[in-house]
Amino acid sequence: MTVLSSRNVVKRFTEGKQTVEVLKGVSLEARRGEIVALEGPSGSGKTTFLSILGCILTPTEGRVVVDGHEVDASRPGELPAIRRRSIGFVFQQFNLFPALTALENVEYSLNVRGRKGPAARKEAERVLDAVGLADRTSFLPRDLSGGQKQRVAIARALAGAPPLLLADEPTANLDSVAGRQVLETFRDLAKREDRALVIVTHDPQVRTIADRVAVIRDGLLAA
Amino acid sequence: MVSLARRNLLHDRLRFAITIAGVAFAVTLVFVQVGLFLGLLENASVTIEHTGADLWVTSRNTPNVDFAHTFPETLVQRVRSVPGVARADNLLVWFMQISLPTGTQEGTLVYALEDFAAWDLPWSVKEGRLEDLPRGDYLFLDDSATRRFGPFAAGEYREVNERRLKIIGRTVAARSFTTTPISFVDYGLAQELGSQTLRGKTTYVLVKLAPGADLEAVRAEIRRRLPYNDVFTKAEWAKRSRSYWVANTGIGLNMYLTVFLGVLVGVVVVALTLYTSTMEHLKEFGTVKAIGGSNRDIYRILAEQSVIAAVLGFAAGALFALAAAPGMAKAGLQLIITPGFGAAVLVGTVLLCLAASLVSFRKVAALDPALVFRG
Ligand SMILES: Nc1ncnc2c1ncn2[C@@H]1O[C@H](COP(=O)(O)OP(=O)(O)O)[C@@H](O)[C@H]1O
Ligand SMILES: [Mg+2]
Secondary structure (H helix, E strand, O other): OEEEEEEEEEEEEEEOOEEEEEEEEEEEEEEOOOEEEEEOOOOOOHHHHHHHHOOOOOOOEEEEEEOOEEOOOOOHHHHHHHHHHHEEEEOOOOOOOOOOOHHHHHHHHHHHOOOOHHHHHHHHHHHHHHOOOHHHOOOOHHHOOHHHHHHHHHHHHHOOOOOEEEEEOOOOOOOHHHHHHHHHHHHHHHHHOOOEEEEEEOOHHHHHHOOEEEEEEOOEEEO | OOOHHHHHHHHOHHHHHHHHHHHHHHHHHHHHHHHHHHHHHHHHHHHHHHOOOOEEEEEOOOOOOOOOOOEEOOHHHHHHOOOOEEEEEEEEEEEEEEEOOOOOEEEEEEEEEOOOHHHOOOOOEEEOOHHHHHHOOEEEEEHHHHHHHOOOOOOOEEEEOOEEEEEEEEEOOOOOOOOOOEEEEEHHHHHHHOHHHHOOEEOEEEEEEOOOOOHHHHHHHHHHHOOOEEEEEHHHHHHHHHHHHHHHOOHHHHHHHHHHHHHHHHHHHHHHHHHHHHHHOHHHHHHHHHOOOOHHHHHHHHHHHHHHHHHHHHHHHHHHHHHHHHHHHHOOOOOOOOHHHHHHHHHHHHHHHHHHHHHHHHHHHOOOHHHHHOO
16 A cells, blocks of 8 residues: 655755755655665755655645645645654654653654553553663663664654654664664564655665665656 | 653753743742832821721812811711711821920821720720820820830820820831821820811811711712812722822832833743743754644643743742741831732733743744754
């Protein structure tokens, strides 16, 4: 089942008198249980593309359908609801809340997604257990290693069962051993929980867990 | 529910403490300034509030109870004959000279009645028997006079308008707005002390209504019979006496100005600390937005933080003010903080802190969640 579908996505940025076309017509699809690696040199537009898939930016042209919802660029007010319902994010910088424990980081994101109370706490415990951090739930981010932080972030993205997971350079701030573990966690969970996963990266390790590799260069997909 | 708002406040304790201190400062200032103001104003009408009269007949255009003007004392007869009047008596309030043992002269505000007990005046007697007053050249003096006149005791003599009077009693809590000490003497004696000026004259007629009498009807009838006097209810007369001082001295303006400045400082401190905190947590707010948080979620965080700061700051400020009250009372300054006033300050504090958080909210509402992908 297709969770993500994007057609001929074009993105232009205008700064003053200058306009740059960062994406020149990119199409990508992902199905449940599928892991797609999106590679490309720095500045090629990977993050911009991922932001559009994640309904954080809107495309200048083209169509994006997430989990059956067509993204309407003229109604940006509807984007947060799509993100809440259907998308889990993992960032290069982890972006955990420093004042919250591992468990609270996950639980809080469930609260934002509209799930509250003991059910949210249970779900948070479940996903932390799934990423192998059952014994670190009450740790603050500063007391966790980089790899553990990223696994908390993966748990946060998984919580609430969004069908689409998007990760931007999730291993870039980790050493290769920790990066390896994080990727394996990603692969196991995406498969076991049947999520579509798009990982933007220039880390060659990512290929080893991907079902498909797409390469972006100068704003276009290279086969 | 996980409260990011509370966790972040506890995470930056120092700044949180500064925010609370800012609120507490403003709250203390408001309580002390307004409390002092109310305390001063209460002095302006405290004798009116305690006198057991329903209506006060005054000379026309008397501005406040201290600045009394005379009118013929026989008018009291006309008041007594008004249906619905249970009792009406003359009250003299007059400024007189008192000579101290040191030889210096001071002023005293003399209250004179024939039957003090009938009007609950003075309402708080510490020493002496009121019914002795008509029996000689006697005087009751309020304890607050000690500050101006030095220590005194029952049995001592003081010269009032050049006549030797014996102090036979002490009262407490009888005060005038001008801080002129209040003394009580017999009505006839007061007229003698006032010689020409007070001969056959009074300054007020106190009126007590019969049970079931209609106040407005009685008042209208007194007005008809005494067309050259004013007739006030107790509440009106108290208000008139207080308003005079607010309108004719700087105390009202002074209070509003200090309160305004204090509140301004408080709001600026809260807005600034909340804003710097928001700026430092901008990436977190971006993350909240990225994971689907709406502007409402964001505002709830900021609002929760400002309400917590408001409530804690209010509690600290109120405690400071209450702690300061006894010390100020020793210095002769009474602080009046009523529950209603306290509640109004709490509501005002919360609303102003919420308003202060709007500065931060505008910043976060305009935040582009795409920043979460940037280093
Ligand atoms: N908000 C923006 N405004 C203007 N230019 C942007 C903006 N975001 C990205 N770009 C430009 O788009 C290009 C691609 O950036 P990015 O998507 O971050 O690349 P990558 O993630 O592949 O390194 C860069 O040249 C960058 O300067
Ligand atoms: Mg990038």
